[in-house]
Amino acid sequence: MNEIISNNWNFPTPIWFGLSRRLEIIEALNELSIVKPMIVTDPNFAENENFIEILAILEKNKIEFSVFSNLKGNPTGKNVTDGVAQFNSSKSDGIIIIGGGSSLDAGKAIAFMSKQREDLWFFEDVSDNWKQAVTDNLPQVIAMPTTSGTGSETGRASLIVDEADMTKKIIFHPSFLPDLVILDPELTLSLPPHLTAATGMDALAHCLEAYCARGFHPMADGIAIEGIKNVKDQLLTAYNEPKNIHARSKMLVTSSMGSTAFQKGLGAIHSLSHPINAVNDIHHGLSNAIFMPYVLNFNKDVIEDRIISLSKYLDLNKKSFDGFMEWILDLRSNLSIPHTLKELNVDFDFDLLSEMALKDPSTQPNPKDISLDQMKNLYINSYEGIL
Numbered sequence: 001m002n003e004i005i006s007n008n009w010n011f012p013t014p015i016w017f018g019l020s021r022r023l024e025i026i027e028a029l030n031e032l033s034i035v036k037p038m039i040v041t042d043p044n045f046a047e048n049e050n051f052i053e054i055l056a057i058l059e060k061n062k063i064e065f066s067v068f069s070n071l072k073g074n075p076t077g078k079n080v081t082d083g084v085a086q087f088n089s090s091k092s093d094g095i096i097i098i099g100g101g102s103s104l105d106a107g108k109a110i111a112f113m114s115k116q117r118e119d120l121w122f123f124e125d126v127s128d129n130w131k132q133a134v135t136d137n138l139p140q141v142i143a144m145p146t147t148s149g150t151g152s153e154t155g156r157a158s159l160i161v162d163e164a165d166m167t168k169k170i171i172f173h174p175s176f177l178p179d180l181v182i183l184d185p186e187l188t189l190s191l192p193p194h195l196t197a198a199t200g201m202d203a204l205a206h207c208l209e210a211y212c213a214r215g216f217h218p219m220a221d222g223i224a225i226e227g228i229k230n231v232k233d234q235l236l237t238a239y240n241e242p243k244n245i246h247a248r249s250k251m252l253v254t255s256s257m258g259s260t261a262f263q264k265g266l267g268a269i270h271s272l273s274h275p276i277n278a279v280n281d282i283h284h285g286l287s288n289a290i291f292m293p294y295v296l297n298f299n300k301d302v303i304e305d306r307i308i309s310l311s312k313y314l315d316l317n318k319k320s321f322d323g324f325m326e327w328i329l330d331l332r333s334n335l336s337i338p339h340t341l342k343e344l345n346v347d348f349d350f351d352l353l354s355e356m357a358l359k360d361p362s363t364q365p366n367p368k369d370i371s372l373d374q375m376k377n378l379y380i381n382s383y384e385g386i387l
Helices: 021-032 051-061 077-089 103-113 192-211 219-239 245-261 268-280 284-314 321-334 350-361 372-384
Strands: 007-010 014-017 035-039 066-070 094-099 142-144 157-162 167-172 178-184
Touching: 007 268, 014 321, 021 051, 021 094, 021 167, 035 051, 035 077, 035 245, 035 268, 066 167, 077 103, 094 103, 103 142, 103 157, 103 245, 157 178, 157 268, 167 268, 178 245, 192 219, 192 245, 192 268, 192 284, 219 245, 219 284, 219 321, 268 284, 268 372, 284 321, 321 350, 350 372
Parallel strands: 014 178, 035 066, 035 094, 094 142, 142 178
Antiparallel strands: 007 014, 157 167
């Protein structure tokens, strides 16, 4: 696909894909009968020319709106509470999310929580509390991702930091799935190389862990495999040639594919990442990239056959587990991803982090059982570079 073709599809939610689809924002608002949106965006995207262009379109069409951008890179419960307060005080009736993973997670949670009687943490994905949610008249949500990593635009959950215990919690409800997604690759062209690398590795982690996770879900496996191939074919091009619209387009779609695939489950890469994202404020995609080879090595005895099959599909030079590991290590190196946690120059409390990681919901689907000591060893190996 060298020519980027606009198209609409429904999987798992209505998606408008193609160049300049952001300019169809009025049609999107009309589609969902939104007349007074609140826009949720990243603080550093508010000055972006594409964002300004979208606001100009709204103003030209006399659409009344407010903007909420008081977000951290790893959004907190307070960010969501503040967003709900602004949504209600501005008498908004829908949400447009324009941003990366933090905006997408926060915006979805704001829309959901604007109608709830319980607090945010009641809906953590550890029980069936989601069944008690208020679902009548929830605000409609339009999601326009500006990065190619989290895939939160096709997800039924948000990752929010609970400031009380500094844990990153998965807040879940089927209604978190946005009502309309606009995938416009031009929104990702200004993404700097280090974020192209980190978010691209995040998309890879989603696809790879979904493929390796426990359970039978051939639809998720198929999407994951194709997503991994897209990463192999396009991520380095997007990194080295930031204006390459073909590579940007394939990576943007891959991001949505990764989130769709991990309905099957994730694994220890994410278990290890979530605590240091919350406690140490490390970028999620970066931490996933660092942990990836160490978790692959830990899981080797139960995933080797699957990785060999994947290596053949990817047509790697060495169609083996070791060949796949070489590809991962080379990819990280070419993207200037640190090989170890030590290179981040951050102090880590591995005892605390290990306990948090073991309790993380991503631990259970990992293809291999993990003890507390093994979780700590994964942190230490990732810090020291022991494979």
